[in-house]
Amino acid sequence: DAKTTQPPSMDCAEGRAANLPCNHSTISGNEYVYWYRQIHSQGPQYIIHGLKNNETNEMASLIITEDRKSSTLILPHATLRDTAVYYCIVRSHTGTASKLTFGTGTRLQVTL
Amino acid sequence: DGGITQSPKYLFRKEGQNVTLSCEQNLNHDAMYWYRQDPGQGLRLIYYSQIVNDFQKGDIAEGYSVSREKKESFPLTVTSAQKNPTAFYLCASSPQQGANEQFFGPGTRLTVL
Numbered sequence: 001d002a003k004t005t006q007p008p009s010m011d012c013a014e015g016r017a018a019n020l021p022c023n024h025s026t027i028s029g030n031e032y033v034y035w036y037r038q039i040h041s042q043g044p045q046y047i048i049h050g051l052k053n054n055e056t057n058e059m060a061s062l063i064i065t066e067d068r069k070s071s072t073l074i075l076p077h078a079t080l081r082d083t084a085v086y087y088c089i090v091r092s093h094t095g096t097a098s099k100l101t102f103g104t105g106t107r108l109q110v111t112l
Numbered sequence: 113d114g115g116i117t118q119s120p121k122y123l124f125r126k127e128g129q130n131v132t133l134s135c136e137q138n139l140n141h142d143a144m145y146w147y148r149q150d151p152g153q154g155l156r157l158i159y160y161s162q163i164v165n166d167f168q169k170g171d172i173a174e175g176y177s178v179s180r181e182k183k184e185s186f187p188l189t190v191t192s193a194q195k196n197p198t199a200f201y202l203c204a205s206s207p208q209q210g211a212n213e214q215f216f217g218p219g220t221r222l223t224v225l
């Protein structure tokens with residue numbers, strides 16, 4: 001699976017949009033971009049995933065560049081409960097198991 | 113409620129003792145996984161199982177063992193051979209191999225004294 005690069009930390013004011021970037025310049029054609037988040041001392045939670053089109057669900061939007069070498073997770077109206085570590089993961093849907101390779105992620109701090 | 117349970121949430125053991133961490137799921141998922149997380153780090157895969165009575169080593173399997181006798185259960189044993197067992201252990205499951213998302217349990221924080 002391709003390696004990802006994320007900033008170690010970001011701050012966001014409550015009510016504003018949080019834009020979390022991820023670089024995955026070595027992504028291959030059959031690899032998807034996944035986002036998970038982990039609130040302190042809890043298990044990670046799935047947020048969203050995509051291949052090449054932009055995706056939106058009730059939690060967030062995922063914007064993938066045309067060359068697929070980077071993506072941005074958008075939390076449109078961040079709240080204090082969105083404070084967490086956000087992980088960008090790239091993996092294919094082929095293979096024998098859906099193994100996930102977690103990096104160190106981005107620690108998002110939402111402030112009043 | 114459907115989900116994944118791990119017990120206990122906190123576990124303390126003396127050095128040299130084996131300890132078994134529990135993971136149960138009632139989601140009818142085929143695949144189950146064990147991860148380890150150290151402070152400030154991401155998750156690392158220990159073992160995974162795609163089906164009952166079958167499991168494979170992950171990236172850091174040394175010093176650990178697992179079994180998958182039932183679909184809903186995937187216990188992890190931390191043996192005395194594991195050099196640095198103190199960590200946060202997370203269990204996950206997914207509906208089938210290659211599936212989209214994994215569902216995680218709340219984790220067990222193991223401290224070896």
